[in-house]
Amino acid sequence: MSKTTFTNLSSEKQERFIQAALTEFAANDFQSASITAIVKELGIAKGSVYQYFDDKLDLWLYLKKHCEQVKLSYIKSIKRSEYSDFWKFYRAMYANGINFDLENPLCSQFLYRVGFKEMSPQVMPHLNTWKKQANAMFCQLIEAEKKAGTFNKKNSTDVMAHFMVTMSMSIAELLQKKYKVDFEKNIKKGKPLFGGNSKELMKAVDELIGLLEKALK
Amino acid sequence: MSKTTFTNLSSEKQERFIQAALTEFAANDFQSASITAIVKELGIAKGSVYQYFDDKLDLWLYLKKHCEQVKLSYIKSIKRSEYSDFWKFYRAMYANGINFDLENPLCSQFLYRVGFKEMSPQVMPHLNTWKKQANAMFCQLIEAEKKAGTFNKKNSTDVMAHFMVTMSMSIAELLQKKYKVDFEKNIKKGKPLFGGNSKELMKAVDELIGLLEKALK
Amino acid sequence: MSKTTFTNLSSEKQERFIQAALTEFAANDFQSASITAIVKELGIAKGSVYQYFDDKLDLWLYLKKHCEQVKLSYIKSIKRSEYSDFWKFYRAMYANGINFDLENPLCSQFLYRVGFKEMSPQVMPHLNTWKKQANAMFCQLIEAEKKAGTFNKKNSTDVMAHFMVTMSMSIAELLQKKYKVDFEKNIKKGKPLFGGNSKELMKAVDELIGLLEKALK
Amino acid sequence: MSKTTFTNLSSEKQERFIQAALTEFAANDFQSASITAIVKELGIAKGSVYQYFDDKLDLWLYLKKHCEQVKLSYIKSIKRSEYSDFWKFYRAMYANGINFDLENPLCSQFLYRVGFKEMSPQVMPHLNTWKKQANAMFCQLIEAEKKAGTFNKKNSTDVMAHFMVTMSMSIAELLQKKYKVDFEKNIKKGKPLFGGNSKELMKAVDELIGLLEKALK
DNA sequence: CATGAATGAGGCTTCATTCAT
DNA sequence: TATGAATGAAGCCTCATTCAT
Numbered sequence: 001m002s003k004t005t006f007t008n009l010s011s012e013k014q015e016r017f018i019q020a021a022l023t024e025f026a027a028n029d030f031q032s033a034s035i036t037a038i039v040k041e042l043g044i045a046k047g048s049v050y051q052y053f054d055d056k057l058d059l060w061l062y063l064k065k066h067c068e069q070v071k072l073s074y075i076k077s078i079k080r081s082e083y084s085d086f087w088k089f090y091r092a093m094y095a096n097g098i099n100f101d102l103e104n105p106l107c108s109q110f111l112y113r114v115g116f117k118e119m120s121p122q123v124m125p126h127l128n129t130w131k132k133q134a135n136a137m138f139c140q141l142i143e144a145e146k147k148a149g150t151f152n153k154k155n156s157t158d159v160m161a162h163f164m165v166t167m168s169m170s171i172a173e174l175l176q177k178k179y180k181v182d183f184e185k186n187i188k189k190g191k192p193l194f195g196g197n198s199k200e201l202m203k204a205v206d207e208l209i210g211l212l213e214k215a216l217k
Numbered sequence: 218m219s220k221t222t223f224t225n226l227s228s229e230k231q232e233r234f235i236q237a238a239l240t241e242f243a244a245n246d247f248q249s250a251s252i253t254a255i256v257k258e259l260g261i262a263k264g265s266v267y268q269y270f271d272d273k274l275d276l277w278l279y280l281k282k283h284c285e286q287v288k289l290s291y292i293k294s295i296k297r298s299e300y301s302d303f304w305k306f307y308r309a310m311y312a313n314g315i316n317f318d319l320e321n322p323l324c325s326q327f328l329y330r331v332g333f334k335e336m337s338p339q340v341m342p343h344l345n346t347w348k349k350q351a352n353a354m355f356c357q358l359i360e361a362e363k364k365a366g367t368f369n370k371k372n373s374t375d376v377m378a379h380f381m382v383t384m385s386m387s388i389a390e391l392l393q394k395k396y397k398v399d400f401e402k403n404i405k406k407g408k409p410l411f412g413g414n415s416k417e418l419m420k421a422v423d424e425l426i427g428l429l430e431k432a433l434k
Numbered sequence: 435m436s437k438t439t440f441t442n443l444s445s446e447k448q449e450r451f452i453q454a455a456l457t458e459f460a461a462n463d464f465q466s467a468s469i470t471a472i473v474k475e476l477g478i479a480k481g482s483v484y485q486y487f488d489d490k491l492d493l494w495l496y497l498k499k500h501c502e503q504v505k506l507s508y509i510k511s512i513k514r515s516e517y518s519d520f521w522k523f524y525r526a527m528y529a530n531g532i533n534f535d536l537e538n539p540l541c542s543q544f545l546y547r548v549g550f551k552e553m554s555p556q557v558m559p560h561l562n563t564w565k566k567q568a569n570a571m572f573c574q575l576i577e578a579e580k581k582a583g584t585f586n587k588k589n590s591t592d593v594m595a596h597f598m599v600t601m602s603m604s605i606a607e608l609l610q611k612k613y614k615v616d617f618e619k620n621i622k623k624g625k626p627l628f629g630g631n632s633k634e635l636m637k638a639v640d641e642l643i644g645l646l647e648k649a650l651k
Numbered sequence: 652m653s654k655t656t657f658t659n660l661s662s663e664k665q666e667r668f669i670q671a672a673l674t675e676f677a678a679n680d681f682q683s684a685s686i687t688a689i690v691k692e693l694g695i696a697k698g699s700v701y702q703y704f705d706d707k708l709d710l711w712l713y714l715k716k717h718c719e720q721v722k723l724s725y726i727k728s729i730k731r732s733e734y735s736d737f738w739k740f741y742r743a744m745y746a747n748g749i750n751f752d753l754e755n756p757l758c759s760q761f762l763y764r765v766g767f768k769e770m771s772p773q774v775m776p777h778l779n780t781w782k783k784q785a786n787a788m789f790c791q792l793i794e795a796e797k798k799a800g801t802f803n804k805k806n807s808t809d810v811m812a813h814f815m816v817t818m819s820m821s822i823a824e825l826l827q828k829k830y831k832v833d834f835e836k837n838i839k840k841g842k843p844l845f846g847g848n849s850k851e852l853m854k855a856v857d858e859l860i861g862l863l864e865k866a867l868k
Numbered sequence: 869c870a871t872g873a874a875t876g877a878g879g880c881t882t883c884a885t886t887c888a889t
Numbered sequence: 890t891a892t893g894a895a896t897g898a899a900g901c902c903t904c905a906t907t908c909a910t
Contacts (some may be wrong), residue, residue: 031249187300465683479871649866
């Protein structure tokens with residue numbers, strides 16, 4: 001998970017490297033993403049990559065952890081306890097999530113791919129444990145809301161969790177469809193994923209969450 | 218979309234070939250799927266593949282069409298007009314769909330990947346038109362149900378369509394999660410994807426559709 | 435040099451086959467010319483080619499002999515003895531040669547390639563003997579004209595022979611350059627190589643032969 | 652046109668590589684020349700070629716430019732202004748050209764093929780512009796000599812240019828014929844193309860130029 | 869005489885990874 | 890710490906040729 005040689009690098013170098021690597025891994029499968037392309041873009045030596053990371057997988061794991069931390073920094077401030085209504089809390093989470101998307105297009109697209117599209121055999125084991133953890137978190141949340149009466153107790157927790165996870169992860173797809181956003185283009189240009197019309201966007205998300213609410217409570 | 222040289226083959230040979238190719242394309246991206254692996258598995262010459270198909274993409278398109286036809290053969294008998302209630306119709310569709318999954322694990326897994334996971338640039342154009350068509354079909358359906366009063370008229374059709382498409386395609390994921398089925402293993406062993414406990418499975422699906430129903434009507 | 439199976443074919447079939455094969459061999463090197471392309475164009479089975487000819491080289495040799503015979507049929511009527519002046523005779527030869535070019539574009543282009551461009555190792559041995567023979571013929575001719583006083587006796591015969599062979603074979607290139615004719619296009623469309631403006635064309639050839647005359651006599 | 656990775660190589664390595672590549676490209680068409688053969692001869696990894704050059708065409712273009720520069724180094728010292736008579740100048744050019752042939756058999760043979768034999772579609776665009784330039788240069792030269800009274804004003808410049816280009820490029824063929832030199836064998840043995848009897852050779856060339864002179868002035 | 873599926877060697881090219889400098 | 894040349898396996902695809910029907 002990255003060698004000390006990478007963390008010893010100046011922040012600028014680290015940042016430049018991460019941006020280039022994310023650009024490649026956001027636009028391609030794990031298998032298809034090319035180390036060669038990254039170093040060509042950066043103009044550094046191929047060997048350097050192997051000074052910073054053990055191998056391609058190690059780099060991928062680092063990027064994943066990095067993006068998760070960035071996203072977490074947007075979300076951790078939202079606390080359930082500060083909202084009377086679960087769905088207000090949920091909407092607040094999403095509002096911040098969309099801010100994250102807008103301000104970190106590459107991270108966003110990378111996580112979208114990792115969470116939703118990636119199936120390369122090399123990374124599947126890591127994804128499975130990751131997804132299990134995410135699912136467990138949602139289950140915990142749902143159990144709590146069931147007790148609080150916010151969620152319907154008749155539905156099984158895991159089905160509901162699946163429901164929520166799937167919908168939340170698919171929001172990117174909805175927006176892409178609804179606003180005809182060309183992710184690939186925006187990624188290559190380094191633009192925000194959703195082009196910046198965040199108000200209309202929040203409205204669509206609101207509607208989707210409204211559907212979730214009706215389904216689950 | 219396959220040359221006559223392939224359709225002229227004996228049914229057994231065709232079937233054997235399709236199984237091997239599906240095994241590879243169900244377990245890997247378009248990019249990562251390997252023609253070499255297929256011919257090695259089959260014990261035939263590499264050149265033969267190119268007697269049957271123009272190239273890798275042509276083979277992929279053939280497999281896609283083939284699987285769609287197989288799936289269609291399970292579903293086309295279910296007609297909306299024969300059901301008073303939309304949701305009964307929808308459940309019937311899913312029951313048949315799950316039969317398809319159980320009896321054609323490779324087709325099922327391949328279509329799952331194609332519809333939900335694939336992002337390889339070579340196949341994206343084909344997927345985009347395909348997905349647009351699918352979406353249009355759902356929208357038509359929803360509009361009709363809105364008129365019939367089955368669906369809530371306040372929600373926008375496209376958000377609802379997105380909701381339904383996403384959920385329907387993700388059912389495979391639910392089942393995988395719920396029954397801790399290891400798709401990859403089952404595929405390699407040629408076993409049914411869901412291990413065969415179709416009753417429990419239908420129950421989970423029922424519940425999921427129940428949630429959908431509550432959300433949309 | 436072709437099996438009886440080919441000569442037993444109906445004239446139409448033979449002709450069709452020859453045209454298709456010439457089209458391919460006129461547009462490509464021996465190595466690059468593709469049997470596959472020929473049978474695809476003709477819509478016949480690949481195996482048939484190997485019923486008619488031993489292999490690719492055998493086919494090539496047949497085409498070469500065929501085209502030579504066609505060209506010969508245009509030229510053999512011109513006899514030195516019927517012309518008082520060698521250069522009138524030479525011009526008459528060329529006039530007929532150009533008729534051959536105009537009426538048999540594929541043969542013409544094929545022979546041009548064979549005589550002037552081809553260097554594939556597989557056919558070089560055959561070309562070398564062929565070229566030696568052609569050279570010998572020219573030498574004989576020149577010796578005769580030297581005796582008759584038409585050619586300068588001070589120049590060595592072989593240098594003069596080389597001079598004539600080279601210039602005669604390069605006429606196609608001159609015309610191509612002068613008239614900006616796109617051979618490749620015309621070949622693919624089956625049009626005459628020089629587009630049909632034979633008068634202007636003869637004028638350029640006249641001038642070239644004029645230069646030859648000044649050089650050699 | 653070659654990557655820095657090639658120019659960074661030690662001179663010995665570069666030279667060894669160029670020799671091997673020229674040997675292959677001098678003996679074969681662009682299409683038929685085999686990268687595999689080159690690396691097998693050199694005993695290096697196939698991948699190395701693609702570290703040095705973008706692709707086969709890039710390598711070919713590099714070889715072409717390289718050989719042109721080598722040839723130019725033999726010829727650029729000969730200046731028209733230093734000769735009273737055009738034909739003396741022309742002979743001096745050829746004398747140096749033949750030195751180039753003798754001392755750089757591979758370059759010579761490669762350029763001969765490139766300028767006179769090559770018709771592979773991949774390289775034709777590059778050849779066409781190249782040949783147009785060469786022709787333009789000759790035309791310029793001829794116009795100047797026409798004004799100076801050295802060349803016959805009655806003949807059209809382009810026919811004369813064609814005449815000269817053809818003869819100059821075909822000299823290799825004359826020598827091959829006259830001295831029964833087996834180019835292929837000499838190339839493989841790394842011997843000079845014309846076996847070394849340069850005096851006799853210059854005499855033949857002199858004679859050929861004599862013919863040119865008579866024709867054009 | 870015709871067919872066309874099967875072959876397998878060979879083509880070019882890409883890529884992650886290593887290692888000596 | 891950085892470099893980048895070297896590697897070689899693997900990728901897709903083409904092709905002349907064979908052979909059983």
